[in-house]
Amino acid sequence: MHLRSHLAALAIPESRKDSIYLTKIAEQAGHYEETVESMRRIASSNQELTVEGIVSSIEQEEKLKGNEAQAQTLKAYRVKIESELTKIYEDILNILNKHLTPSAASGESEASYYKAISDYC
Numbered sequence: 001m002h003l004r005s006h007l008a009a010l011a012i013p014e015s016r017k018d019s020i021y022l023t024k025i026a027e028q029a030g031h032y033e034e035t036v037e038s039m040r041r042i043a044s045s046n047q048e049l050t051v052e053g054i055v056s057s058i059e060q061e062e063k064l065k066g067n068e069a070q071a072q073t074l075k076a077y078r079v080k081i082e083s084e085l086t087k088i089y090e091d092i093l094n095i096l097n098k099h100l101t102p103s104a105a106s107g108e109s110e111a112s113y114y115k116a117i118s119d120y121c
Helices: 005-010 016-028 032-043 051-064 070-099 107-120
Strands: none
Touching: 016 032, 016 051, 051 070, 070 107
């Protein structure tokens, strides 16, 4: 029986944070089909879904449960992810600023590049 079925049987409402946590549990238990279903439900909730946000949510959950060691591990992982993303954003901005924008052949291309720059700033 799926975790969600157990929750539904108990009439326990499921928040977004709970959904993310249950997705993690399903993945750890090797219930990959349920993991995919859960991620599909979370992603279709029309709320922002970021890796940092998911890790941060799980980190906070572990803190609340008093699992400081796990919370610290998750914090270190979140910082690593944020650092990697910052590096990627900087690389993209560098390419846009030094190569693509200066060589734009049309106003449409240039506008598109400036929009991309604003998205990554």
